[in-house]
Amino acid sequence: MKDTEPMDYRDSHLAKGDTYDASIAAQPFDAYMAQHEEAWLRDVIPRLMPRGGRYLDFACGTGRITAIVAPFAGESVGVDISESMLATARGKCPQTRFVCVDLARENPDLGSFDLVTSFRFFGNAQQELRLAALDAIVRRLPHGGHLVINSHRNPHSVGALLQRAGGLQHGMDLSYFRLRRMLRERGLCIVAVRTIGFWVLRSRLRTASALASRGGRIAERLLRHRAWAAFAPDCIVVARKS
Numbered sequence: 001m002k003d004t005e006p007m008d009y010r011d012s013h014l015a016k017g018d019t020y021d022a023s024i025a026a027q028p029f030d031a032y033m034a035q036h037e038e039a040w041l042r043d044v045i046p047r048l049m050p051r052g053g054r055y056l057d058f059a060c061g062t063g064r065i066t067a068i069v070a071p072f073a074g075e076s077v078g079v080d081i082s083e084s085m086l087a088t089a090r091g092k093c094p095q096t097r098f099v100c101v102d103l104a105r106e107n108p109d110l111g112s113f114d115l116v117t118s119f120r121f122f123g124n125a126q127q128e129l130r131l132a133a134l135d136a137i138v139r140r141l142p143h144g145g146h147l148v149i150n151s152h153r154n155p156h157s158v159g160a161l162l163q164r165a166g167g168l169q170h171g172m173d174l175s176y177f178r179l180r181r182m183l184r185e186r187g188l189c190i191v192a193v194r195t196i197g198f199w200v201l202r203s204r205l206r207t208a209s210a211l212a213s214r215g216g217r218i219a220e221r222l223l224r225h226r227a228w229a230a231f232a233p234d235c236i237v238v239a240r241k242s
Helices: 020-026 028-048 064-072 083-092 127-139 158-165 176-185 214-222 226-231
Strands: 054-058 075-080 097-100 115-118 146-151 188-196 234-241
Touching: 020 028, 020 083, 028 064, 028 115, 028 146, 028 188, 028 234, 054 064, 054 127, 064 075, 064 083, 064 115, 075 083, 083 097, 115 127, 127 176, 146 176, 176 188, 176 226, 176 234, 188 226, 226 234
Parallel strands: 054 075, 054 115, 075 097, 115 146
Antiparallel strands: 146 234, 188 234
């Protein structure tokens, strides 16, 4: 690949199945986001998933989100392009069908799904891939079906803005407003948002002790409203197909 060619996110995780979960656990703020994502999903998914509903985890990776959501579904499917990631996912979720396929390029007959999730994908992927992925997902959602995604690399988060002011180029480009526009243009209406980590403004607050502190717990409860989503480092978005 030439240096002038943009990196395709598809190539970044192909061989990380054995190390991906450990890499999240080793970074206090990544682990913090994952903890709050899981807690909120366990609360909201039962209200979105119809009894016996079909569930798809897009870019499921090692099955971190699949393992949380699949127990609420009648049937669950996970798709990813990395066999190494899927090998780990199969060990976590033996009742889920995992398929190694690139839905942004291929169109296998998987049927439609009442609920689709996709975590730690859209914030990392290049724009062309985001749009292709959204199109593939929307085709598989019936009217009234829900898409639940997160955006964990917000260039407009307070922390990212401070980094940029200090001269650090972080390469993030998926703002909350851009994500909202992408969803709206594909007939998806945002019905719920959970903000995570708005209070974590500086690197000194990303330590395990600061994140687990009483002050941190209070700040998270007070600042988790969707009003802060445009400036938070991570948020979960629930969108319904109209």
